[in-house]
Amino acid sequence: MMRLVKHGLMYGNLFEVTSPSMVARYNRALEHLIGKRTDLQEFHVDISGFSPEIGDELGDIHYLNPSGCNRQFILLSTDQKTAPLLNARFSTSRSILRRFIDDNEEQLFALSIRDCIVGELVNSVYSLTSPQDLFDIRTIEIDADTVGGHVEAGEDLGDLIERFMKEQDGWWDDVLIADMIELSKHAGDVIRTPLSIRNRSYEQGNFYTSHYGGLYVFRDVRESACIAPKDTDIVVDLPVKQVLTMEDRQEIAEFLDRNALVEPITEACGARAENILRQKLDFIVIDAAADHDEDLSDVSRRDLRALKRKYHQDLPAEYHALERTVRTLAQGTGQGWPALDDPAYFYLLRSRNHRDKHLVNMLLADLTQLDFRQLFICHKDAFYTQYATWSDAKKNYAADFLAEEYMVDKVGTRLELFGPEPGMDEDDDAADYGFGRNRGPWGPVPSGDADDRDGAR
Incomplete structure (x- = not known):
């Protein structure tokens, strides 16, 4: 495989982590997520913060995805968004992470200056016991915050500020004011720099998964199907019209x-x-x-x-x-x-x-x-x-x-x-506000999906 690595055909376009401060932040995040640390002083990470060097060090290439179902991530910088996703178990995972970063880039940039951002792509199932479980995964929720909990603190502070502004006796509520002051020490000025993260939910329609030998699931098409690599007794009774194999x-x-x-x-x-x-x-x-x-x-x-x-x-x-x-x-x-x-x-x-x-x-x-x-x-x-x-x-x-x-x-x-990348009018999720799909009264509605699917390689 070293031929591929030398040519940039494998592990290409990863985000380089070399500064002591970033290594320290990564270790803090790693300990927060899995209770382990790395002794490496330099390494590379993908869009999710997975490092192949640390995977070798720990003897576990799935250290951020132990169940293979809910991928955890460590975001040191929004620049990670152009990196690949290594060891992906679902074909949609990278595009979801990329969209999340694009949708919240300003907030994530501000948060990453303070601390490392950690999170998880949360499915409706936490482990897979059979291929049938794959069909319970329709929406991916992203749970993200800094290691120090700045987002949660910012949201709590925002709630207290709203309460302070609405309550007639807010100016005389010493406990409320004290709580606001204490939270502001941690969250900062949430009026000028809001810490809330939006667009945390993403649909998972048709996808490929490496589970069960590699399955292609087409459920959002006219005639649904699941395509498996070969005949197997486990890929049966699925909620699709056809179950096929590569043969x-x-x-x-x-x-x-x-x-x-x-x-x-x-x-x-x-x-x-x-x-x-x-x-x-x-x-x-x-x-x-x-x-x-x-x-x-x-x-x-x-x-x-x-x-x-x-x-x-x-x-x-x-x-x-x-x-x-x-x-x-x-x-x-x-x-x-x-x-x-x-x-x-x-x-x-x-x-x-x-x-x-x-x-x-x-x-x-x-x-x-x-x-x-x-x-x-x-x-x-x-x-x-x-x-x-x-x-x-x-x-x-x-x-x-x-x-x-x-x-x-x-x-x-x-x-x-x-050929060219799909346009907005090919997206089944395109919104119609009465002026045509993905168009508003002043022209096209901007899309948040700017997925660089081959930014890795």
């Missing part, structure tokens, strides 16, 4: 089509589609060549053509089916779209531009794992799992390719492959 490829294709979740790359990308699909062919060839111990260092286009000729008969069905489609595009014959059970079918799709775009592209990456670039961009945990099984030749090729072709222009590559 039910035709049924998954039909599900995605019925719910209008995907679109053909050939239609969405126009003239660029042929080049995108040719690169997918290259990735499949590289996989086959690596299995035959070929030297993949400094592979040129000419070398790739030679490898295709050499191993053409050994290439998987996905390659030959995808090659037929690319040939059709190049010839402009328009011989029709491949059937749902075609081995190349999912390689020809990307998500439509809707609120679950990242989740659908994640599922497509899981279904097309020979395309290591999409797997890395859309489903990093699956990429790291696959990467560990590859030969050194493929590891080197993939790391070099991603560092040289993707990392230099992440935004441009994602735009080319997956």
Whole structure:
């Protein structure tokens, strides 16, 4: 994995903690949450305050998420908002944390100057005993305060001030005034600098969870479904219309089509589609060549053509089916779209531009794992799992390719492959105030969801 770390493809864009004061604050927060401290003087943290170095030190990579259900967080600075979320058990957790920081950035900035902020993403369940429990999670409540309880003190002081202003005898209530003075020593001037935190509740609609081997839960669509990695007796009797596995490829294709979740790359990308699909062919060839111990260092286009000729008969069905489609595009014959059970079918799709775009592209990456670039961009945990099984030749090729072709222009590559980010009108939660969705009498209503989903990597 050190190849990935050196190229910035793993543990990239973490927030650096080096100053003694920040380390001391982190230790205070860590002791407050789990009763432990770190002896490290320098480390890095993700958006939730999890540090892989401290995880190694403690021998517990889930030290901020022991039950895997209610993630705790330590916020040293609002600058953590662009960092990734490591070891995420739910695909929605990072976006919820990012939205929370964006919604309360001014208050959190003021609070983080005084003290470290700690909190928890609270689900309606505290532990998972079966997949059925996942469907009880509809709303995520964020419980946050400083270690010293400044938010709670500020809210109490605000209540006392309101009482003081409303009561006729407030000026003569010595006990009330004394309580206000004492709380103000801790909370400060809550009139000029309010300490209240807003927007603590966030909906969790469709999501992926790493629990139970990795489940995709689609419940907020026309025809609901849960997609599991393989047949298992535990994933039964779920409140969805269909329970599928990754082996039910035709049924998954039909599900995605019925719910209008995907679109053909050939239609969405126009003239660029042929080049995108040719690169997918290259990735499949590289996989086959690596299995035959070929030297993949400094592979040129000419070398790739030679490898295709050499191993053409050994290439998987996905390659030959995808090659037929690319040939059709190049010839402009328009011989029709491949059937749902075609081995190349999912390689020809990307998500439509809707609120679950990242989740659908994640599922497509899981279904097309020979395309290591999409797997890395859309489903990093699956990429790291696959990467560990590859030969050194493929590891080197993939790391070099991603560092040289993707990392230099992440935004441009994602735009080319997956299109623009979803707009507000694709959000099912968009508000309609009588002037159209997400529009008020003076124009568009600003959105609080500014999620940099790939700010990590």
